[in-house]
Amino acid sequence: MKNKLLKNKYIYFSRDISLKSGTAHEIHDVLCANAVANIGYSSILVYPDKKQNNFHPLGLLNPFNPKEPDQNFIEFYDVQKKLKVAPLPMSWPIDRIGGKFTNSSTVITKYYLPIHIQHHTKLIHTRDWNFVKAAIKNRIPVIYERHYFQEKSFETDIVNSPFFQIAITQSELIRQSLIEYGMPPEKVVWLNNGFEQSFLNREAENAEEWRQELLINDRKHLVVYSGALYPFKGVDVLIDAAKELPHIQFAITGGTEEQIQAYQQLCRAKNIANVKLLGWILPRQRLVSLFQAADVLAHPHRSGKAANFTNPVKFFQYMASGTPLVVTEIPPLMVFKDSPLVAGWCEADNPLKLAECIQDVLNKYPRKIEGYAASRDFAHQFSWEKRAAKILSYVDESFRPQIEN
Structure with a gap:
């Protein structure tokens, strides 16, 4: 029972969270994760912490530490404290020297996800395709969002996997674009955004x-x-x-x-x-x-x-x-x-x-x-919370986290 409750987190992974102006997609990601927390799930926003520039070996050994967002984060994104955030350390040498094994995407998908995050995770939601593929490889159910026209074919083993639950777009034209490049029609829907x-x-x-x-x-x-x-x-x-x-x-x-x-x-x-x-x-x-x-x-x-x-x-x-x-x-x-x-x-x-x-x-x-x-x-009808509930309705009930609050 303890392990079942432990593996009950909704993880929203975003590659681009910062406290800088001009961040429409970052706002979208944060408010998606925040809405899921507001409707009662244990929701954690996970993202690379690009502020860490020095070598912090202890951070690399224990990188997944969900916490309440600080006041600056709350004021910048207008979120509530029900949401938890887990910035992943990106300290030296990650993205500082060349090579596959020091690339942040490799570190996140090959190390952080399978070793530190997977054991807590019931469901993943992300706009990052590499993270989608890593989730499927680790047999984690996933929701994918795509806001732009697709430009290359999807890997059939990924989109046809039972762990690939649903793709969310923002218009019918984008939905058709995803289908054209190999997304199963029954696995892609378009939904409006929302308001706080x-x-x-x-x-x-x-x-x-x-x-x-x-x-x-x-x-x-x-x-x-x-x-x-x-x-x-x-x-x-x-x-x-x-x-x-x-x-x-x-x-x-x-x-x-x-x-x-x-x-x-x-x-x-x-x-x-x-x-x-x-x-x-x-x-x-x-x-x-x-x-x-x-x-x-x-x-x-x-x-x-x-x-x-x-x-x-x-x-x-x-x-x-x-x-x-x-x-x-x-x-x-x-x-x-x-x-x-x-x-x-x-x-x-x-x-x-x-x-x-x-x-x-x-x-x-x-x-x-x-x-x-x-x-x-x-x-x-267009609140972020209504949108979150609609998205989760497309996820197989056995793959949804349990409501905790």
Whole structure:
């Protein structure tokens, strides 16, 4: 009985966890693991600890030590203490000298997993294909996530293994791509991303403080964008739309320092004075009140290949806030166009159409301190916890961890 309980951990392995800006996929991984903990499982986020640069032989001998996340981690990712984290030591000579045996992937899959992690593990969830293969080799059930188009054939012995339970994608186009390259159709589904529970909390006072801070020069309306600052996300389109609406204040969060400076320079070059770049918002939970402070939450996006697979976390956070949305018409989001969401929709790549849509939404849907109930009620089905439960429903019951709390 003791061994059975010991081997009851849900392990989410991510190769790229850090406390740095511009980390959409890292946020996804952390919030997936956090949601599983919130619905009662013993969930551990495992990742390489790239901060360890010196030689620590004791760490290499005893590398798997799950613990509560520290306060910096909690504030950066907006997680709860039910989640445990287990950073794996990557001390010298791992990835410091050439050779297969000092490569971090080899150390993790050939040493850490079979010797130190396997004995605790009931189920693995990861976006790392090498870790998937190692899990199957060690007869550990696995959930695989793939967010991009597949580019090479899957190993048939891996995807047909009974331990390969399910592949999760974020759009039907990506699902078809995986099937084309050898994934059994019955083993791949696409699911939307989700939002953190904190976005359902109402923070009227903090929202008002944001409005006092951001609404300057007699501007009465606030449009907010939150997310990565890559060109395909349509940030430049939003900035050009802002130029058409000088009486409205725009606030943009996220991005690296280099990206922020580049867009600030763009605004200066185009003589656009009503766009403020706020950078990375910390604690991350402050986004809750910022979204509620806005009159409109903007979801611009460029057309093209990237628009076919994106399933942005911010879209579901926006939804939970109850603030009216302006959404670019891209394939993965079109299923929401006829939903109860309080939103306006416009074509991609067109700043004038985006500006018109923003003004139209402002006219139709005045800001409500309590948010629009239709959007908030609709959002409930898209929490990370609901997503986690759905994913686990695809796993054979005998392979699922037991609920512990």
